[in-house]
Amino acid sequence: MIEIPDTGKGTSIVRLTPARCNIFAVTRNSRTIIIDTGISFDRARIEHALERKAxxxxxxxxxxxxxxxxxxAAWLQAEYGAEVVVQEAESGYLAAGDTPxxxxxHAVTRGLVSLGNMVTPMFRYEPCHADHVFRETFDLNRFGINGYIIHTPGHSPGGATVVIDGVVAVAGDSIIGTTPGKPFPPFADDVDLLLKSWRKIIDTGCETFLPGHGKPVSLGELREEYEKRSSVSGG
Ligand SMILES: [Zn+2]
Known part of the structure; x- marks a missing residue:
């Protein structure tokens, strides 16, 4: 069970169901969006959870x-008519169902990556043509949600963070919550770029950060790690 603090401003955020990644359902005035979707194996559980929560x-x-x-993503689009939103740099990957x-x-995860590259077909997924492709920001009010998306690359080129009610940020794998006190993700395309994105994420003014895996991370934890890492990299 993941405890997600209330935004105090009328939006509910819940983890929809246990899955390969954190899938969040964000609801305001009976209108719902979903953030991230798991793997095809998670599909039945997602379907049940949506049904149960209506x-x-x-x-x-x-x-x-x-x-x-x-x-x-493709299944939710076809089954529920959900409009898929993705950052520009990854819309081509999404359309191909194949993302590097x-x-x-660090050394251990580097080993895992070379292993992964040998068995790359298992990382393919059902291709999906996005309905909305954005560059810097995307306003969520069109879906009834008081929030917006910002581009936060580094873990991957099209990394995005969703800011809800100015209080909670859903950061995907830009932040990891599997080990308390260690919120820097073990995988990143570009560590320096990711640190710059952390600055942006901190500057949203949010208090709670929901990662793609694991538990919520507080502003204090994020700041502490940011300061440690930005002093090491000299900037
Ligand atoms: Zn990732």
Missing amino acids: LVPEAVILTHTHFDHAGN IPEGT
Whole structure:
């Protein structure tokens, strides 16, 4: 069970169901969007959870298009008419159902990546043509949600962070919540770029950060790690 603090401003955010990645359902005035989608194996659970909660997603926001986040975008689009939103740099990957896997940020995960590259077909997913492709920001009010998306590359080129009610940010794999006190993700295409995106994420003014995997991260934890890493990299 993941405890997600209330935004205090009328929007509910819940983890829809346990899945290969965190899938969040964001609801305001009976209108719902979904952030990230898991892998095809998670599909039945997603379907049950939506049915049980009587939710029909109007939109699917992808924080990025790695296979474990984008696997059900095409299905949600076809089944519920959900409009898929993705950052420009990854719309081509999404349309192909094939997104390159990033470098590990330390030795152990680097080994895992070379292993992954040998078995790359398992990282393919059902291709999906996005309904909305954005560059810097995307306003979510068109779906009834008081929020917006910003481009936060580094883990992957089209990384995106969803800001809800100015209080909670859903950051995908730009932040990881699987080990308390260690919110920097073990995989990233570009570590320096990711740190710049962390600055942007911190500057949203949010208090709680929901990662693509694991538990919520607080502003304090994020700031502490940011300061540690930006002093190391000299900037
Ligand atoms: Zn990822």
